[in-house]
Structure formats: structure tokens, C-alpha cells
Amino acid sequence: MAERQKTVAVLTGGGDVPGLNPALKTLVYRAFDNSYRVLGIRRGWGGLLNLDRSDPDSRDRFVIPLDRQVVRTVDRTGGTFLHTSRTNPAKVAGAEVPDFLRGAEPDSTQGGTCDYTNHVLANLEHLGVDALIAIGGDDTLSYAERLHREGFPVVAIPKTMDNDVYGTDYCIGFSTAVTRSVNFIHNLRTSAGSHERIAVVELFGRNSGETSLISAYLSGVDRALISEVPFDIEKLAQLLIEDKRSNRSNYAMVTVSEGASMIGGQIEEYGQEDAYGHKKLGGIGVVVSEAVKRLTGSHIIYQQLSYLMRSGAPDSLDLMVAFNYANMAMDLVAEGMSGRMVCLQGGTYRHIPISSIMQGLKRVDVPELYDTLEYRPKVRHVLGKPMFLY
Secondary structure, rough: OOOOOOOEEEEEOOOOOOOOHHHHHHHHHHHHHHHOEEEEEEHHHHHHOOOOOOOOOHHHHHEEEHHHHHOOHHHOOOOOOOOHHHHHHEEEEEEHHHHHOOOOOOOEEEOEEEEEEHHHHHHOOOOOOOEEEEEOOHHHHHHHHHHHHHHOOEEEEEEEOOOOOOOOOOOHHHHHHHHHHHHHHHHHHHHHHHHHHHEEEEEEOOOOOOOHHHHHHHHHEEEEEOOOOOOOHHHHHHHHHHHHHOOOOOOEEEEOOOOOEEEEOOOEEOOOOOOOOOOOEEOOHHHHHHHHHHHHHHOOEEEEEEEHHHOOOOOOOHHHHHHHHHHHHHHHHHHOOOOOEEEEEEEEEEEEEEEHHHHOOOOOOOOHHOOOOOOEEEEOOOOOOOOOOO
């Protein structure tokens, strides 16, 4: 009897970033070199939650057989052609339970949510999946870690433009996000200078201020607000007006991480919590802009870069890391290793237990990299630090 062809499944979860499609293409090519069958799961963990084993059409909606022809050109664009979601099958709110599961007993219930992990495991078995490769940030990978604890073979690839997955120096998408931010900031100088205004640039960055810090460092803006350090708005306003006056072109610029907050204030959030307990962030840049205008009398240019940071094709570094992470992930699958996350540590490609992501929080090294009195990057001594400084 011929040996059954092994099957590897792959999914992308959370926010899109440049580099996902190149990683998917590399995975498929390597898998076929190793004689694996490949299944793409659409809409992240949502695909495995919504897949109805009794409905053949459901499989067509949520599972895509992948081969070289399907992925041949996908590496030329950003985003993920498999689509994505922020679904957490272990915490499904009542309104999000698929109709076909409403009569079924969940594994457990907690805080008004249902755990359908056994359903996900049954779907993976139904599809004949031998190993699953999950590409995502700490939220997406936290559920991959749950499947590993349940005994299912999982390999993780870290991606997030915030670069905040614990255990790795680098996540797919970060370099392109910073590159875009630096370019947009420099472009904005022409308008800020022409109109002699203070420019406030709001950047993505939930709990980690690295995008604001590094973008400000590389573009040479006057001040940078990061998620880790609450700021005094009156002090910031005074610093910016001094920056403006000392600039021959009579303008100043400040970057603001979307997770930043004033001293004694709160993070600007809105909407309902998602399945991982997060509300949407955004709006602190507006608050800063209005307060600075009131305190200084200066006209303001407010620019929220948001999705422009994560849109479009990846830069060369994100291509390099995406290709290499994907090859490493397939190496682990071929070697029968699971429960691992590929990563970069100290400039070297490695793999670590996927549980590592649960063991800490990756945040800006404030004493080493940030001036809390002047609200700006303070990068002096980089010997021994990773390429992106923390």
C-alpha cells in the first residue's frame, strides 16, 4: 500500500503586513519539494471555526488547495491572499457562533464566550492535516500555542508591524512599516515647512512604542511619544514651540504611538473588545493636536498614517525574513518538530518553544533608548544590541 501523502496547512491571522504573501509562496514551494500536500485556511482561525464538516460547500469557502501555480505571483504584493481575521476559537462570543454550531455543546463557557477548540481539532483531522503553520502576532500565536498544548503539531511564524512578539528580535512586516513611516514623515516636511506648522504624525503601535521611536530616530523628528511613557501635554507643547522657533523653516514635528497616553489619562480606545480582549486604538493624535494648538496658538497638521504603514509590497528586508522564516518552518515540519516558533535572536535565525510568547512582554527599553524628559529617542550605545535595538 502506498504511503499517504502528508498534508501541511497554513493560515494567517490578525492584521495584514507586507511579507505574508512571500512567506506563503515559499512555504508552498518548499512543501512541494518535500512531497507535501498544502491546504490554505482562509480567514485565519475563523476558517477552522466556521468550517462545517457536513457541508461540502463550506470546505470550498474556507479551504484552498495550494500549489505552485496558485501562489506563483503572490509574493509581488502585500497583504495576505488567504485573508485574515481576529477570531479566537477558544473565546467565541454568542453572536459570532456559526449557525451550524448553535445546537452543539461547546467545550466550555467563560464570561459569555464559548470554547470550540475540539471542533477546530476535529476539522483539522477531517482535512487530514498532519501539521499546521500559523503566521501571526502574539494573539494569533497564543491560540497556536493552545493547539500545541492539546497535542496538535503546530509551527509558528511571527509577524506584526509593531515588532512586539516576545522571544524574537524581528517580526515580518516591521521594516516595511518603519520605511513607509520615515518616507511619509519626510514628505510631510514640505507642507509643515511651507505653512509653518507643527506636524503631529500618529503611528500604529498598541502597547509597544517601537514604531514611533524608530521612525522618529531614523527621520530625525523633533519629539516622539511612545506607549511606554505617559506624557505631560503642557511640557510637550512648550518643547514643540521651542523646536519650531529654533528651526529656520519655522516648523516642528512629533510622532505619536497610537497607544500613547497623557499623564493621568487613558489610552484612546473605541468599539467592542475583540476575541483577544482588545478594543480598537486611535485618536490620541487628534487629542495631542487639539491640545497643542490650544496651548501654543500654532496651526497644526495632523496625519494618521495607520493602514498606509502596512499596505503595499514588502521591502527587501521583509522579503528576506519572510522567505527565511518560511523555509525554517518547513524544515521543522519535515523534521517532525512541533510546538516551535521560528525567530531571530542576536542576528541569528533560531527556533524556540512557542510557549515563549507567553513568558513576557516585548517593550521599548526606555532607560537605554528614550529620553523621558525630552520626549525623544536617546540612542547612544548600540554595541551588543540587536539590529532594531531591542
